Amino acid sequence: MSEAYASERVHVRAPGKLNLFFEVGGVQEDGYHDVASAYQAVSLYENVWASHSDDFTVTVSGAVDIDGVPADDRNLAVRAARLLAQRIGYRGGVHLDIVKSVPVAGGMGGGSADAAAALVACDALWRADLGTAELHKLAARLGADVPFALMGGTAVGTGRGDQLSPALAKGRFDWVVVPSEEGLSTPEVYAHLDTLRAQHDNGVDARVPEVDPAVLQALRAGDPVALAEHTRNDLQTAALSLRPGLRDVLEIGERAGALAGMVSGSGPTLAFLAGDPESALELQVMLSAAGLKALHVHGPVAGARVVA
Numbered sequence: 001m002s003e004a005y006a007s008e009r010v011h012v013r014a015p016g017k018l019n020l021f022f023e024v025g026g027v028q029e030d031g032y033h034d035v036a037s038a039y040q041a042v043s044l045y046e047n048v049w050a051s052h053s054d055d056f057t058v059t060v061s062g063a064v065d066i067d068g069v070p071a072d073d074r075n076l077a078v079r080a081a082r083l084l085a086q087r088i089g090y091r092g093g094v095h096l097d098i099v100k101s102v103p104v105a106g107g108m109g110g111g112s113a114d115a116a117a118a119l120v121a122c123d124a125l126w127r128a129d130l131g132t133a134e135l136h137k138l139a140a141r142l143g144a145d146v147p148f149a150l151m152g153g154t155a156v157g158t159g160r161g162d163q164l165s166p167a168l169a170k171g172r173f174d175w176v177v178v179p180s181e182e183g184l185s186t187p188e189v190y191a192h193l194d195t196l197r198a199q200h201d202n203g204v205d206a207r208v209p210e211v212d213p214a215v216l217q218a219l220r221a222g223d224p225v226a227l228a229e230h231t232r233n234d235l236q237t238a239a240l241s242l243r244p245g246l247r248d249v250l251e252i253g254e255r256a257g258a259l260a261g262m263v264s265g266s267g268p269t270l271a272f273l274a275g276d277p278e279s280a281l282e283l284q285v286m287l288s289a290a291g292l293k294a295l296h297v298h299g300p301v302a303g304a305r306v307v308a
């Protein structure tokens with residue numbers, strides 16, 4: 001290994017996401033649910049550095065509690081690197097250094113962002129040059145949210161959320177996100193939703209889930225007030241039932257002037273929509289004064305990209 005080769009490092013950052021709209025259809029025969037999601041990539045980033053190695057190794061650190069994150073082959077970023085190596089017949093390995101800012105098991109797709117970042121970083125480090133379409137195919141094999149972390153921006157996802165088409169969004173949307181100390185398992189939230197639906201016998205629509213056109217219109221118009229009126233998250237009831245304390249936080253945010261407050265994906269992170277950057281700052285201050293951790297982010301931002 002030459003010195004230059006050994007010290008070569010590729011830095012990629014990839015965004016966390018919010019689901020502005022999330023409709024969950026009935027459970028399919030394979031146990032998965034069909035969904036319709038409007039995703040927005042927001043300015044809370046995972047940073048991943050990839051360097052040459054004989055094996056596949058990973059270190060994880062960051063500003064968030066990383067207790068639940070495996071630092072071995074179970075890490076989604078390592079799985080992504082291995083999948084890419086297999087795809088291109090690369091015989092070496094990689095060391096991934098992950099610095100996390102997205103709350104773990106928070107419903108903001110942090111693991112998916114790490115996987116997308118690893119694909120982009122290894123593609124560059126190994127000079128594979130696979131191209132967007134190929135990387136997207138690999139991403140879809142890793143998890144429903146990984147293709148969106150590659151793509152970024154604002155998009156509609158159908159199927160399991162991985163069949164993506166970009167959505168037009170004008171201007172910027174300001175959000176305040178409130179992470180929880182302890183994460184929620186996505187499969188557990190889905191299972192709880194199925195239980196609640198069975199208990200209440202509110203048969204899920206037989207039709208294929210679809211993003212409300214009013215959401216897409218609000219995004220195109222850059223209108224946060226209209227967006228606030230039409231946000232929806234079918235996982236919210238289940239997440240709130242598993243974490244009843246979140247209801248109080250939603251109320252605090254709404255009383256503090258948020259246009260809308262919602263559970264992000266499977267939760268427990270909450271996302272509050274503000275009308276503009278100044279209102280978001282005020283909201284952040286008020287939530288912080290109530291003793292909550294509150295982060296001001298904005299979207300849409302780009303997907304996983306090499307940092308020069």
Ligand code: ATP
Binds near residue numbers: 069074106111186
């Ligand atoms: P999503 O919204 O995509 O369902 P999430 O944001 O709720 O996911 P993640 O932080 O992506 O949750 O992680 C969920 C679980 O995946 C973690 O609890 C952890 O066990 C596992 N995991 C594997 N690799 C990673 C990774 N690189 N970062 C975080 N978690 C990972």
